[in-house]
Amino acid sequence: MYNLLKGKRGIIFGALDSKSIAWKVAERAHEEGAKIVLTNAPVALRLGTISELAEKTGSKVIPADATSIMDLEHLVDEAMKLLGGKIDFVLHSIGMSVNVRRGNHYTHQDYNFTKTGWDVSALSFHRLMSVLYQRDAMKEWGSIVALTYMAAQRVFPDYNDMADNKAYLESVARSFGYFFGRDKNVRVNTISQSPTPTTAGSGVKGFDGFLAFADKMSPLGNATALDCANYTISLFSDLTKMVTLQNLFHDGGFSNMGVSTAIMDEFMENESSEDIKEEPENKLKK
Ligand SMILES: NC(=O)c1ccc[n+]([C@@H]2O[C@H](COP(=O)([O-])OP(=O)(O)OC[C@H]3O[C@@H](n4cnc5c(N)ncnc54)[C@H](O)[C@@H]3O)[C@@H](O)[C@H]2O)c1
Numbered sequence: 597m598y599n600l601l602k603g604k605r606g607i608i609f610g611a612l613d614s615k616s617i618a619w620k621v622a623e624r625a626h627e628e629g630a631k632i633v634l635t636n637a638p639v640a641l642r643l644g645t646i647s648e649l650a651e652k653t654g655s656k657v658i659p660a661d662a663t664s665i666m667d668l669e670h671l672v673d674e675a676m677k678l679l680g681g682k683i684d685f686v687l688h689s690i691g692m693s694v695n696v697r698r699g700n701h702y703t704h705q706d707y708n709f710t711k712t713g714w715d716v717s718a719l720s721f722h723r724l725m726s727v728l729y730q731r732d733a734m735k736e737w738g739s740i741v742a743l744t745y746m747a748a749q750r751v752f753p754d755y756n757d758m759a760d761n762k763a764y765l766e767s768v769a770r771s772f773g774y775f776f777g778r779d780k781n782v783r784v785n786t787i788s789q790s791p792t793p794t795t796a797g798s799g800v801k802g803f804d805g806f807l808a809f810a811d812k813m814s815p816l817g818n819a820t821a822l823d824c825a826n827y828t829i830s831l832f833s834d835l836t837k838m839v840t841l842q843n844l845f846h847d848g849g850f851s852n853m854g855v856s857t858a859i860m861d862e863f864m865e866n867e868s869s870e871d872i873k874e875e876p877e878n879k880l881k882k
Pocket residue numbers: 609610611612613615616617618636637640660661662663688689690691692716743744745788789790791792793794795796797798
């Protein structure tokens with residue numbers, strides 16, 4: 597380990613169980629020398645296994661529903677007391693679509709569910725940053741990161757209304773990031789992560805097929821939750837002080853691909869072998 601976060605204090609949202617991306621970020625932040633507070637919605641604290649993580653990382657858990665401004669105010673005040681000062685880094689790792697959970701098609705949503713999903717997954721990021729900004733809780737040169745997915749830019753039909761929520765989330769990162777940068781020298785970025793087998797990820801219809809597709813499409817394969825945690829740590833560290841207002845793709849190269857030979861091979865299976873030009877062995881990999 598590199599002591600990249602030595603002496604830093606952070607708040608980590610969204611560790612439900614050991615598969616959660618936030619879980620890996622918490623473990624890595626602890627290993628890199630940070631003091632952290634963990635938080636999640638009260639219901640998730642009952643259903644998940646966050647207390648194991650708290651024990652492992654020597655941290656306290658403060659419940660907060662990200663749709664409640666009062667919960668967030670309480671969380672930030674308590675975290676500053678527990679950690680003994682202003683906050684250096686915050687991870688927003690929250691996502692939930694009621695339409696996805698209930699199997700409603702994108703073209704036929706229940707708009708009350710749409711509003712709830714947007715409130716939890718997207719508006720919560722604005723609300724969180726507003727509380728941090730109003731309370732002047734972020735230390736100068738601190739870092740705020742939220743997790744997102746490429747369905748904000750491109751069509752992934754079964755990602756449903758989460759695509760729109762992620763587009764909103766990424767826009768909030770830029771708009772609020774401007775004020776955080778200008779007024780407080782704090783940076784705000786989103787990480788656009790590969791499909792990852794977690795509770796939220798696996799809720800998307802056809803997730804296993806999609807995971808395999810993305811893996812075959814990406815020259816480096818899918819980025820794991822631990823890879824994502826390592827990248828997040830770099831954004832919390834002082835090594836990335838001047839990076840802000842960015843949506844950073846962390847996806848093994850998927851976002852810049854058109855098609856890979858591995859995917860093409862599956863479509864060419866039925867063609868006669870004379871039609872297929874010979875390629876050197878090493879080029880047929882991905
Ligand atoms: N898994 C993937 O394929 C993938 C890919 C790209 C981005 N992401 C994003 O990564 C983030 C973390 O998801 P994950 O994949 O680790 O799944 P996860 O299910 O482990 O984490 C989602 C978290 O959101 C929390 N949450 C839900 N409602 C909340 C509320 N009202 N208040 C506070 N917290 C609430 C849940 O309790 C849970 O801990 C999400 O933003 C997700 O969209 C996931």
